[in-house]
Amino acid sequence: MDFLLEPFRYEFFSRAVVVGMMAGLLCGVMGVYITTRRMSYIAHGLSHAILGGAVLSYVLGLNFYIGSGIWGFGAALLIQYLTSRKIYSDAAIGIVTTASFALGVAVISTYRKFSQNFEAALFGNVLGIGPTDLWIVTGVTVALLGLIFVFYRPLLFWCFDREVAQVHGVPVFAMDTLFALMLAALLVATLQVLGVTLIISAVVIPASISRLLSDRFGYMMVISGTVGAAIAFVGIYLSYYFDIASGASVVLLSTLVFGIVLSWTRFQRRKKRYISPFHPERPL
Amino acid sequence: MKPILEVKNLACGYQTQPIFTQVDLALYPGQLSGLVGPSGSGKSTLIRAILGLVDPWAGEIWFRGKRLRPGAPPPKVGYVPQVETVDWSFPVTAEEVVMMGRYQQQKLWPWPSRRDRAIARELLSRVGIEHVAHQPIGELSGGQQQRVFLARALVGEPELVLLDEPTSSSDLHVQHELLHLLADLNQQGLTILLSTHDLNSVATHLPWVMCFNHGLICQGQPIDVFTSHTLERTFGGEMVVFHQADRILIASGLTSLRHQLKRNLPPELHQPRSKSL
Numbered sequence: 205m206d207f208l209l210e211p212f213r214y215e216f217f218s219r220a221v222v223v224g225m226m227a228g229l230l231c232g233v234m235g236v237y238i239t240t241r242r243m244s245y246i247a248h249g250l251s252h253a254i255l256g257g258a259v260l261s262y263v264l265g266l267n268f269y270i271g272s273g274i275w276g277f278g279a280a281l282l283i284q285y286l287t288s289r290k291i292y293s294d295a296a297i298g299i300v301t302t303a304s305f306a307l308g309v310a311v312i313s314t315y316r317k318f319s320q321n322f323e324a325a326l327f328g329n330v331l332g333i334g335p336t337d338l339w340i341v342t343g344v345t346v347a348l349l350g351l352i353f354v355f356y357r358p359l360l361f362w363c364f365d366r367e368v369a370q371v372h373g374v375p376v377f378a379m380d381t382l383f384a385l386m387l388a389a390l391l392v393a394t395l396q397v398l399g400v401t402l403i404i405s406a407v408v409i410p411a412s413i414s415r416l417l418s419d420r421f422g423y424m425m426v427i428s429g430t431v432g433a434a435i436a437f438v439g440i441y442l443s444y445y446f447d448i449a450s451g452a453s454v455v456l457l458s459t460l461v462f463g464i465v466l467s468w469t470r471f472q473r474r475k476k477r478y479i480s481p482f483h484p485e486r487p488l
Numbered sequence: 489m490k491p492i493l494e495v496k497n498l499a500c501g502y503q504t505q506p507i508f509t510q511v512d513l514a515l516y517p518g519q520l521s522g523l524v525g526p527s528g529s530g531k532s533t534l535i536r537a538i539l540g541l542v543d544p545w546a547g548e549i550w551f552r553g554k555r556l557r558p559g560a561p562p563p564k565v566g567y568v569p570q571v572e573t574v575d576w577s578f579p580v581t582a583e584e585v586v587m588m589g590r591y592q593q594q595k596l597w598p599w600p601s602r603r604d605r606a607i608a609r610e611l612l613s614r615v616g617i618e619h620v621a622h623q624p625i626g627e628l629s630g631g632q633q634q635r636v637f638l639a640r641a642l643v644g645e646p647e648l649v650l651l652d653e654p655t656s657s658s659d660l661h662v663q664h665e666l667l668h669l670l671a672d673l674n675q676q677g678l679t680i681l682l683s684t685h686d687l688n689s690v691a692t693h694l695p696w697v698m699c700f701n702h703g704l705i706c707q708g709q710p711i712d713v714f715t716s717h718t719l720e721r722t723f724g725g726e727m728v729v730f731h732q733a734d735r736i737l738i739a740s741g742l743t744s745l746r747h748q749l750k751r752n753l754p755p756e757l758h759q760p761r762s763k764s765l
Contacts, residue, residue: 240575357591363578367541
């Protein structure tokens with residue numbers, strides 16, 4: 205038993221597990237909106253764009269969360285603007301996010317002193333999370349889950365059928381902005397756990413697992429959030445014993461779980477399709 | 489009687505391309521009308537302009553005697569979009585889709601109430617598909633999906649319902665059932681406007697039709713409106729109209745029909761037969 209509880213003797217590890225689980229929960233819940241709206245590429249691109257904001261905040265001496273959050277929100281709005289000006293959405297994402305990422309890389313190459321921070325931003329450093337980060341991630345988790353609770357109906361309608369939602373009085377432009385803000389807050393808050401390169405897996409994989417298990421949006425959010433938190437817990441825990449990067453551990457574990465659920469649901473579907481040779485309604 | 493909806497001198501377009509100009513039309517309470525025209529004639533744009541989804545270039549839209557702001561949907565209106573625009577893999581059940589239409593009736597509690605569920609169930613029962621309430625929307629048949637969207641349009645207790653090509657991808661039986669359902673709803677006092685390019689199975693069954701092709705060409709009862717002349721102006725090709733008792737049958741013109749037949753024949757039948765010795 206002592207062997208199993210050993211990592212929790214370290215305060216930094218306990219903090220990492222709590223923050224990782226909150227990030228997993230949040231990414232899982234938000235991931236349902238992102239995948240069903242076919243916005244995975246935006247989330248992936250924005251996580252890269254935020255690097256530019258993070259580096260600039262560091263250079264200008266601004267708070268990381270505020271600087272990166274405003275930068276990410278601005279990038280999301282710029283993508284929306286370009287999409288409304290005849291630019292295809294994937295092209296708009298490509299333009300805005302790579303430009304922002306390149307800006308980050310350019311500044312880093314000029315100020316060579318923070319190469320370690322750059323690696324942490326790329327691949328995450330959940331074990332380097334301090335008490336302030338813990339409070340910020342908790343605050344963002346509570347705020348975003350609260351917003352999802354309050355705006356569940358208009359967000360669902362907006363997500364399913366934006367045009368008809370507008371006819372029924374849903375303020376769709378406000379929803380676009382709110383969701384861009386929520387997405388930026390999600391990515392900034394969880395960036396330190398998985399880093400810009402791996403964060404998309406925490407958004408997409410639990411949501412895809414929940415899609416395999418449910419046909420109802422509300423249930424999907426519950427499943428996806430639970431799966432995201434559970435995978436984060438087990439992934440970070442295993443990373444301690446196998447001595448691998450915690451971000452990579454979480455991603456590999458979630459991919460494994462996805463593979464198992466995919467196989468299981470396929471098997472279940474085939475089992476349901478099978479008609480016994482002794483079935484009275486079996487065609488001759 | 490005052491019209492429920494008035495469109496005055498309306499012009500719409502995309503980018504720099506006008507779709508229609510100077511459109512004037514009026515819908516009266518309890519009217520069941522069809523907007524008839526070929527694909528690409530601007531029917532959907534007109535409906536979207538009425539709903540505030542497209543900003544008009546010029547003109548005014550009035551609902552119940554009040555002028556609507558450009559881009560603002562009329563209050564108390566239901567909308568059934570073209571089924572081609574719907575994401576059928578989206579994870580929602582028929583009941584959830586119908587409850588979306590109760591958004592404007594939402595009270596302080598942000599989630600659907602028992603009353604919302606009961607009303608959604610009642611609507612599904614009214615359109616004859618209560619038994620599929622808990623099924624995912626993507627697993628329903630085309631006719632059932634169309635009814636779910638009709639139920640969503642009705643659940644907000646609208647005075648006017650607009651349907652964009654509701655029968656475009658359904659078979660004759662489903663079209664027939666939907667038209668009966670719309671006629672029943674209309675009997676109960678609902679004003680309905682639907683767009684269609686299908687003349688025989690839909691338009692001839694409607695009590696009032698408006699021929700539309702980049703502008704309103706004419707309107708009236710089908711028996712008066714559907715003449716070779718007006719249909720040729722609307723559809724841009726030769727049209728033949730047959731009247732039998734109270735029924736109307738419309739076919740594309742004989743010349744074009746002959747051309748079409750010839751085009752569809754296999755190549756060997758076009759060739760003169762070779763003489764065998």
